[in-house]
Amino acid sequence: MKELPKTYDPKQVEKKIYDMWMKGGYFHAERDPEKKPFTIVIPPPNVTGQLHLGHAFDETLQDVLIRYKRMQGYSALWVPGVDHAGIATQIKVEEKLRGEGLTRFDLGREKFLDEVWDWKNKFGDRIVEQLKTLGCSCDWDRERFTMDEVCAKAVREVFVNLYEKGLIYKGKRIINWCPHCTTALSDAEVEYTEKPGHFWHIRYPLSDGSGEVIVATTRPETMLGDTGVAVNPNDERYTHLVGKTCILPLVNREIPIVADEYVDMEFGTGCVKMTPCHDPNDFEVGLRHDLEQVLVLDGEAKIINGGKYNGLDRYEARKAIVKDLEDGGYLVKVEEHAHNVGTCYRCHSDVEPIASDQWFVKMQPLAKEAIRVVEDGEVKFVPDRFSKIYLNWMYNVRDWCISRQLWWGHQIPAWYCADCGHTTVSREDAAVCEKCGSSNIERDPDVLDTWFSSALWPFSTLGWPEKTPDLEYFYPTDVLVTGYDIIFFWVARMIFSAMEQMKVPPFHTVFIHGLIRDPQGKKMSKSAGNGVDPIEMIDRFGADALRFNIITGNSPGNDMRFYVERCEAMRNFANKIWNATRFVMMNLTIDKNELPEKLELEDKWILSKLNTLIKEVTENLDKYELGIAAEKIYSFIWDSYCDWYIELTKPRLNGDDQDAKLGAQKVLLYVLTETLTLLHPFMPFITEEIWQALPHEGEVLMIQKYPEYSEKLAYPAEEENFETVMAAIRAVRARRAEMNVPPSKKAKLIIETDKTDIFESGRAYLSKLAYASDVEVTKETPENLDGLVTVVTDEAKMYMPLAELVDIAKEIERIEKELKKANDELARVQNKLANENFVSRAPEAVVAAERDKADKANALIENLEETLKALK
């Protein structure tokens, strides 16, 4: 027999086991017509990213689900892959270039893209390798990249398809512009944070010299782009001014005063400066009143078209302009004013609203189906509350700006004709204008939003638009697992994209989880330096421990704090399993896993508990209650199997009765194997390692059948009977602990009970677990209780001769106390049972349970009273 070390060392195991799985091809999902498919696509992490705890959480949940389904006999496919992550990746490469004193423009598009591909090839495998250390059972044969050929084809198809349907258009709108990333962003990519600011009141003199209007603004520098002043048409203070013009200070431009409902009379001065090119509302007002559009900020947010201010950064310009206004007597007053500023979700620079020509996806028609499938329950969110968040967003969704002024990404398949001005949008790269045939065409330099390609992920990864066998078999996918923070970015867009292209929802369930935070509840981030590296955790405690830590102690959709100590606790759990196995193996003389014909009471107890566990765990997993399932297995292994059952088998294993010995071994092995199988999706490495060492049939645990509830192994009566023995043992231990009797001090144990057979059969382990030198089971009360310590339960009265420790007076006092407690309990229960309403309206089982409680309390009281009488 193999000698196992005393402590489990994941490092010796995990890599070896993973390699074995890989070699065996167990991650690969076959299109098996005999099986039902179960598919998950991974939320593709950034190709050059590193695994953080958020990933670890996400991937662990998916791995548990996929392993569970695989073991249940599904053809379980987990499609892995990575995302090209347009902005994020481009920024990283540009930073690297900056270190060399270069910009992307120095290289030019082609060379720059070569650089990015190099970067991708250099770091692209890192996160994949990290996923493997976590134990992810992805089908690596099907790994995809959002920029590979298959995905590119899907992107091209969808773009052209939507364009042809009029659902993609190009237009001049106010978009969110990041001056640092120098690209447009979608609404979803802007994060708002409240920042302190000022509210400047500025005097705009009327052109006719008859007075002035005072406007209030938080962005004085944008006045360079002002082409009007708006007031509310119902604002009597200003009606006489509508139609007049005023002079824009510093610029000396004559601009009209217009009336528009948009203006809030209550706010500020009621006069609003209109900057159509740099404010979304002003843009709309400008269109309605035909105001001129003057762009005063360039892509880096430096002033243009602003005379002497040209070239100034927006913040410098603000200072200069405020000073000049003040010097010129135009500044009326300045107020403190906190307001929300949009920032780039990637670089956190202030986002600039700028009028710009961009490509958009028209959302209203697409949102319709995306709303319907969730409202109709074709796509369910777990927990359900996230469907409200999703729907609310979808109801109010605005057109999606999809063009990005980047180089890294899917370049937009649009060619502009220099001759006729026509735009050719095409699945194949265009050589000539489709309208006039001119070859004088130029491709749009912009690329698509990264999320445009991830939106197609559930079907592009399976080969769409080709009708591949994979697509046929594995689509639609089943569950999408992700954090609530990317519902809008990704989940929503996958749903409407799939509905438009596939006419079928991409998945039936969206399983949402929360964020992992630091012990203070703060978001983990690189800049705050409070991030915990999952790889380090795996290194220190093992992947299984990390996984178990992440799975337990939280509930679906809620954030959780990460405690290293919890990893330690889970490492201890792994060690516990390891040692339980050591125990079983060092007593093992059989090489086949089968139950014995004769089962002892304690065997039936543990088998029945196991059976219940199987039922509950399966139910919990089916309801996505992974944490609850995991905790139940934990407590079964630790509390039931290790703390009780193993101890119970020791007398048999160490005894001379060969049949009993074998019986105990068999049950030990059976229960251990079943439990390992149950636990495998959560702790794949240690369970596989142990399973391999135990007698088994089949190649690997990871494809064994998941345990199923069996009517044959339900022993409710025996379970209950054994619990009464346990209660007796606990009572004795508690009594001894109370009196500070060390385990080494044994005492005879006399058990007076009506259920002699139950206690009789447990004689051996009773003596062990209750530290008895000898056990006597009887129906008779001992004649003389002098010098006996008494322990009373509802099923037994027990006596231990520990004369030197016994103080009769104290004994009596204690029993009277217990008696009072029992009486209180009885009164409570009887009171309940006396309630007509309760008895008639509560479910039968509940009433029966109460009656049972009453019976037990009665029995206990009776026992206590008898003992008390005897003592006196």
Add this chain to the structure above:
RNA sequence: GGAGGCUUAGCUCAGCUGGUCAGAGCGCAUGCUUCACACGCAUGAGGUCGGCGGUUCGAGCCCGCCAGUCUCCACCA
């Protein structure tokens, strides 16, 4: 402005459709060189489940109000 979450033992959190639901881990106390494990074993202390009302035979669990806290959406210049 709108929506939602959270408030349960010293700490961090579980508690599924209202009836063993008052729990877990860590921490704490006491005692254990018990032949798998001190990354352990046994025993124990500790909570009027944020507050106030209501529904119900029965409420951490449902409803309303209040307080604290966090988040998301919208974004009045």
